[in-house]
Amino acid sequence: MKLFIAATVLTTINFAHPALSESIAHTRQLLATKQCQSCDLSGAGLVMANLSGANLTGANLSGANLSRANLSGADLTGANLVGASLFGANLTGAKLGGAQIAGADFRDAYLYNVSFGDADVNVAHLQGAIGIPIAAGKAEDFYRWGMLQGQKGDSQGAIDYFNQALTIDPEFALAYMGRGVARYQLLDRKGARDDARVADELFLAQGNVPGTQTAQAFIKELEAPLPSDAKPKSKGNFMNILGLLGSAAVKMFLPF
Known part of the structure; x- marks a missing residue:
């Protein structure tokens, strides 16, 4: 019985480990190359990260902490930013067309020349954001x-x-x-x-x-x-x- 329980626990760990390893690997890839299309970065800790010009098209950033990160000129087209924190982040010139931003926190973020495209800004938190484009609201x-x-x-x-x-x-x-x-x-x-x-x-x-x-x-x-x-x-x-x-x-x- 004990052997069965141990085997079950090890099997569970082995199933969970690849997903966790992949997320860590993608975070490292992003920080090293700024190229991470369709990456799984959910819940990643990227506070104050320098991601200017990063290619994050289609990336899963749900629940990620990007507070005060430099995302100027970043391409976040089609990215999943549901529940992500972008508090105080620099998104000047970033592309957010087609991004999912429900519950995303853009408070005090810099949004000059941001292209929201068809992203629904009404489901995000923009109070206090600086430079919100006229077309965004x-x-x-x-x-x-x-x-x-x-x-x-x-x-x-x-x-x-x-x-x-x-x-x-x-x-x-x-x-x-x-x-x-x-x-x-x-x-x-x-x-x-x-x-x-x-x-x-x-x-x-x-x-x-x-x-x-x-x-x-x-x-x-x-x-x-x-x-x-x-x-x-x-x-x-x-x-x-x-x-x-x-x-x-x-x-x-x-x-x-």
Whole structure:
């Protein structure tokens, strides 16, 4: 009986070993040559790896840790990146057409000139990513990312997202208001007032009464004269500022 159990354990190990060895071999191959098409790299630890220009077409990188890796110019066409961590990775100029990116973590990653092709970005985590291509999302997506970034205290990052939302939809009143709040946080009262006025006009044209009321309340706040000895200052985070304009403003501008 003991011999049977031992034989069973050894057989199990022998069956599992080739797959593990193959994964390790593929990881070594990738790091040595940057050529690993259709490789099995699932769960691989590749933190801060230099993989610039690597050929990873069709590779299985599900669950791999590529945090802060250099993947600039890498070809990840058709790769499996489900659940992979690409936090803070440099993907400038990378190709991701046809890649599976459900649950992939692109937070704080550099995505300048990334080609997502037909990859579905809505199933990945892109909040905080830098340089997200316009084609990678809708105006509402960039607005949502902007609001979330603003709530994190990154006003300039929020403005960048709102700018992209407005590039897609120049009549997106909520994005003008969001950008106005971010500018207010950066002590740019004139820029904030200009955005609030545009938002007011758009809300009025669109028949959005709560939006008009909120924009006008913000304009009133911005046009109130400051005491001669006072220095301009912002008033807290996004939600605090919107709270000054009433509870309707908070509900209206929450990311959707």
